[in-house]
Structures are given as C-alpha cells and as structure tokens.
Amino acid sequence: MGAGAAIAKGFKMYRAARSADELAEGAVRGGDELAEDAVRSVDNFVPTSGSQLVANPYKITTILGRWAGDMEHIKPSMLPEDINVGTALGEVAENKGGFNFLNVPDHLYDPDTFFELYNKPWLEGAINRGDDIILATKPTNPLQLMDEFGSLKGMFAEEVQYLVQQNYKPVNLSASEWNTIKSWF
Amino acid sequence: MKYADISYLLKSKEAVQFMKKYNFVHYQQEQIHYLFKKCLFIEIFAMEVENVIYIDFYSNEATASSNIDVLLSNFSKAEKNKVILNYKHSPIEYSQEDKSQGFKNARLTRERKFFIYLQLITKFFEPILQCKDFRNFDFEESFDVHKNRVLSAKQEYLKTKKSRFLLGDDIL
Numbered sequence: 001m002g003a004g005a006a007i008a009k010g011f012k013m014y015r016a017a018r019s020a021d022e023l024a025e026g027a028v029r030g031g032d033e034l035a036e037d038a039v040r041s042v043d044n045f046v047p048t049s050g051s052q053l054v055a056n057p058y059k060i061t062t063i064l065g066r067w068a069g070d071m072e073h074i075k076p077s078m079l080p081e082d083i084n085v086g087t088a089l090g091e092v093a094e095n096k097g098g099f100n101f102l103n104v105p106d107h108l109y110d111p112d113t114f115f116e117l118y119n120k121p122w123l124e125g126a127i128n129r130g131d132d133i134i135l136a137t138k139p140t141n142p143l144q145l146m147d148e149f150g151s152l153k154g155m156f157a158e159e160v161q162y163l164v165q166q167n168y169k170p171v172n173l174s175a176s177e178w179n180t181i182k183s184w185f
Numbered sequence: 186m187k188y189a190d191i192s193y194l195l196k197s198k199e200a201v202q203f204m205k206k207y208n209f210v211h212y213q214q215e216q217i218h219y220l221f222k223k224c225l226f227i228e229i230f231a232m233e234v235e236n237v238i239y240i241d242f243y244s245n246e247a248t249a250s251s252n253i254d255v256l257l258s259n260f261s262k263a264e265k266n267k268v269i270l271n272y273k274h275s276p277i278e279y280s281q282e283d284k285s286q287g288f289k290n291a292r293l294t295r296e297r298k299f300f301i302y303l304q305l306i307t308k309f310f311e312p313i314l315q316c317k318d319f320r321n322f323d324f325e326e327s328f329d330v331h332k333n334r335v336l337s338a339k340q341e342y343l344k345t346k347k348s349r350f351l352l353g354d355d356i357l
Contacts, residue, residue: 067186068217068230068239106187109234112287143254147237148265148305149298153254154235155186 040098042077047136051172053077055099055132060085062100062126064163064170065136066156074136075103086125089118100126115158123162133163133170138177142184161185188216189231189292190281191238194299197277203303207314224316229299236294240302242313253302260309268308274300 040061042053047070055061062085065071078101084090085100089108104118126133137156139145145157152158163170164185169178194200195211195218204211209220209227220227228241240253257265276293283289306314 067232068188071186109187110285110287111234111236111291112285114234141255143258144252147254147298148257148302149269151236153239154232154237 038097042074044077045073047074049135049138049172051134051136051138053099053134053136055097056171057097060095060098060100060126060129060131062123062131062133063136064123064133064156064159066154070136071101075101078103084122086129087118087122094129100131115155119155119159120162123159127163127166127168133168134172135160135170138173139181145184187233189233189235189295190216191218191229191231191295191299192216193277193279194296195229197300199300199303203307206307222314222316225313231295233288234291236291236298238295238298238302240306253306257305257309265305265309268304269301272297272301272304 039057040055045053047053047065049065049070053061053063053074063071063074065074078099081090081092081095082099082101083103085095085098086093089104102119102122104114108118110117139160145153145160147153152161160181164182167182169175173181192213195213203209204220207222209222212219212221216230218229220229226243228243229239231238242251242253242256274297276296279292283292
C-alpha cells in the first residue's frame with residue numbers, strides 16, 4: 001500500500017503508526033470514534049525516519065528533525081496554527097489534534113542565541129504540555145549528532161540532547177532506540 | 186532556517202585543487218553543493234545559524250553512504266588529531282558583510298571545519314576518492330533501509346538533474 005493510500009484510511013492509519021508502547025500506555029484511546037478527516041497528517045512526504053507524520057487527535061504533535069532533507073519538506077504542509085505553538089511567535093497557545101513546528105523569522109536568528117532564546121523555550125513548552133514528539137530524522141549513530149570536532153551538529157542535535165536531559169522519549173522511538181540515544185550524551 | 190552561502194569555500198584554492206586532483210565535477214543547486222565523480226558524489230551544505238558543515242558521501246551502489254564523521258570514525262583518533270592540530274589556515278576573504286558577530290563566528294568556524302575536513306578526506310579517503318575497493322570500504326550505515334530508500338530517490342533525482350543540466354552520461 002502506498003503512503004497516500006494508507007494515510008487516506010485516516011484514524012486506522014493513525015493507530016497503526018503508533019508504537020506498541022503508546023498503545024499500552026493508553027495514549028491512544030482505542031474505543032473512541034473519530035471522523036477520518038479529524039486526524040491531521042502530512043500526506044505528501046515521508047521523512048527519513050520512515051515514520052508517518054500523523055497527529056495525535058488528543059494532544060499536540062511536535063515535529064523535530066534535521067532541516068535539510070526533512071523539515072524543509074514538511075514545512076509547506078504546516079498550517080498557520082501549527083507554527084510555534086504556545087510561543088509569542090505563534091498564532092495559538094494550544095493546537096490539540098494539530099502539529100507544532102518551530103519556524104523563527106529570519107530576522108530574529110542569531111547563531112549565538114538562537115537555541116536558548118527560541119528553540120529551548122519552544123521545546124520546553126512542548127514537554128510541559130505533554131506533546132507527542134515525532135522525530136522526522138531518526139539518528140542511528142552518535143556521529144550523526146556530533147562532529148569530528150566534538151561539537152553538537154546543529155539545532156537538531158541540541159534538541160535531541162535537550163530531550164535526553166529531560167528524559168522525554170519521542171513517540172516514534174522504541175524504548176531500546178531511546179536508551180541507545182541517551183547513552184550517546 | 187536558511188542555508189548558508191558556502192560558495193566561496195568551494196571556490197577556494199584548496200577546494201579547487203581537491204576537485205581537480207580527484208576529477209570531481211562541481212554542481213550547485215541553490216546553496217547545496219555536489220561534487221560528482223564516477224563512483225560517488227559528495228553533498229556539502231551548511232545552515233546560516235549553525236557552525237556546522239554537513240558533508241555526506243553517497244555511492245552509486247545505493248548501499249554505501251554516510252556522513253563524513255561516521256566515515257572518519259573508522260580511523261585512528263591520534264592520526265586524525267595530527268591533521269587537526271597541525272592545521273594552519275588564515276580566514277579567507279568573504280565578499281559579503283556578516284549579519285552580526287554571531288553569524289561571523291559561525292561562518293568562520295564552518296570555514297575552519299571545511300578545510301580540516303578537506304585535509305582529512307585527502308589523507309584517509311584515498312581509496313574512495315580513487316574509486317578503488319569502494320565496495321569493500323566499511324560503511325557503518327551500509328544497510329540502513331531508510332537511508333537507502335532516501336538515497337535511491339535522491340540519486341534518481343540527481344541523475345535527472347544531471348542529464349538536464351551540465352553533466353555527461355558517464356559521470357555516475
């Protein structure tokens with residue numbers, strides 16, 4: 001079945017995309033009925049993590065990943081309310097059933113302060129709300145996050161490190177994958 | 186997020202010599218740079234807001250690809266440190282004004298990393314660059330299913346681009 005056809009199945013696809021852990025935790029309420037069109041998804045792009053980008057209808061779904069190859073292709077599918085949820089740069093404080101995607105205007109960027117001023121508070125908000133976090137880019141090797149010079153490889157690496165510090169597991173990682181990533185920091 | 190302008194790095198004397206020595210064809214698509222040759226291509230890019238230079242190797246086998254740091258992990262730390270610690274390079278002239286000191290710092294760090302990577306590639310990746318024993322090289326991510334899928338799509342895309350633009354049929 002192609003990705004488009006699978007996503008067209010709406011809630012069924014949403015449930016299939018979730019891990020066994022999530023189902024066991026009751027994060028997905030199997031007994032609830034939802035209209036197919038009530039579930040948000042990114043239909044035209046499958047990220048390199050291989051995970052379908054399907055929003056949890058009961059929460060906000062925050063998407064993290066490397067810009068090149070993943071986030072740049074996801075951004076066009078985001079609605080205005082999906083951008084910078086819960087921050088002064090966003091349109092809404094809550095976006096239940098929708099996505100949360102960080103997009104800081106270019107004129108606010110500064111490499112020295114970007115993560116602390118924008119990225120970290122945004123991610124902290126996602127964690128405090130209990131968002132589902134999906135990794136569009138799934139690191140399989142620590143050297144995808146750290147370079148030869150011992151530096152974290154950009155914003156995505158900083159985000160992953162922050163998740164590890166908070167011990168907040170993305171929903172599309174297994175417990176084993178998460179433990180492996182935690183061991184890198 | 187914006188891609189950083191690294192064109193000036195690819196035009197540097199060191200990069201031009203590197204491409205000439207190993208018969209690479211340079212192709213730029215917006216701010217992403219590709220170095221093509223028979224057995225592989227190298228993708229190079231950076232983001233404005235980061236002090237990182239991304240260098241990814243892709244083979245035409247579609248099963249051997251990896252980022253440079255993973256590839257370099259196959260070699261001795263001591264040997265690599267010799268290259269890194271002995272590196273001497275003065276910042277090269279950049280024609281545009283940096284937006285702020287933060288951007289300048291990030292750019293200069295990327296620049297330094299780029300030239301060190303060039304030296305490391307030349308020292309350690311000779312068999313790859315000469316397209317000798319390419320299949321036998323130990324790529325840690327050789328069997329990563331998702332990466333292969335993405336890579337295949339990317340290769341198809343690049344082949345199309347190649348034929349449409351400037352590259353000859355025997356490049357890949």
